[in-house]
Amino acid sequence: MQEEEKTNLPNLKEICNAKYQNPKFVYDGKRMRVLTVRRTLDYASAYVYRKYFKKPMPICIDSTSFLGLQPDPAKKYSNESQILYMKEPLFCEPKEAITSEFxxxxxNKIKCPINVVKYTPDGRRLMSGTSTGEFTLWNAFSFNFETILQAHESPVRSLCWSPSGKFLVSGDSLGIMKFWHPSMLNLLKIDAHNEPVRDISFSSSDSKFCTASDDGTIKIWDSKESKEEGQLKGHGWDVRVAQWHPEYSLIASGGKDNLVKLWDPRVKKELNTLHIHRNTILALQWSKDGKYLLSGGKDQVVKKFDLRAFEEIFSYKNHKKEVTAICLHPNIDSLFVSASSEGGLYFWEMFDENPLKIVNQAHDNTIWGLDFHPLGHVLASGSIDNSVRFWVRERPNKIIESKIKSIEDKERIPGLNIFE
Structure with missing residues (x-):
């Protein structure tokens, strides 16, 4: 009897190989699924490892060289040890914090273009706004789907968390604006504009925010009373972007009239107009210290404007097509990334007009949404190609191998081999 019972036990090998069989012939009332290991990207484990176990990082060359703060290339490390030996994102140099590795x-199960992506303030989830009016929440560590919510009746065009993270504001193509609790409970619905709400930006506090729309206006809102305080009119066409200064009562806006305008929201008046672009402006971002304004658009150039000297000081011209999005690194002031309509990602250092890294064909179509994880070690991008893609820093061994290969490809000069 014992031998018969043993023979009736399921064979582990058969279960593992079930995926290679036709389910019509092996189906017995239960769906057999093979266990898979889901890739998880959790920076906390590496931080705890470095913080409390005090493991030294094996440095092979001084930190001023391009191989500084990287593991010894003569040694081979597993993928886990590479991550543990990587420098904390909070203390990286711009070249070390580039998130260019896929x-x-x-x-989504029902494929649709992604218009905007935003991390939650705690960094645990990524929200994507789709052209079907849905919010999709993705796990920020294992990237798997968590939940989906029919938030709007038309395509979601803009998302913005309040500085305190207590509520979220969204806008759609019908001009509807909604307030959301972090638990995704809808708090309020307002008919804000007559045309799509293209951009939303908060002041340094939760009290005020502004919205930009294709109806040619920028509206100032009081968050506590949920009421409109005034309108800024002056653009001759659609207003595509509007960004509130991180410290001052100052708003920068841009649109189809090729102009960047500066406004004082207290008196509801235009302060100045910048003629720095030759085509529609699609992206604006203030630097963290508020000294510089980055702008990009259909003229395929990102411009850097110095607010103190009140002049353009840098132009970043390596884009193949129009610039559709700009995102600053949350912890490194001088690092930012731009996206273009051919699907490429471009990483820049603010004081260098040459790109640090270019990721060609990061997406198959126009990238409309970019957002860094609050720690800065992951970049999320959303595109018309119906996908959200996550990008991380290159692993140390990969960086070193690429550098060694580039050196070996060049003509060797005696006495200049850094590995001798």
């Missing part, structure tokens, strides 16, 4: 792609 990590994962997430696609």
């Amino acid at each position: 990590a994962h792609i997430s696609i």
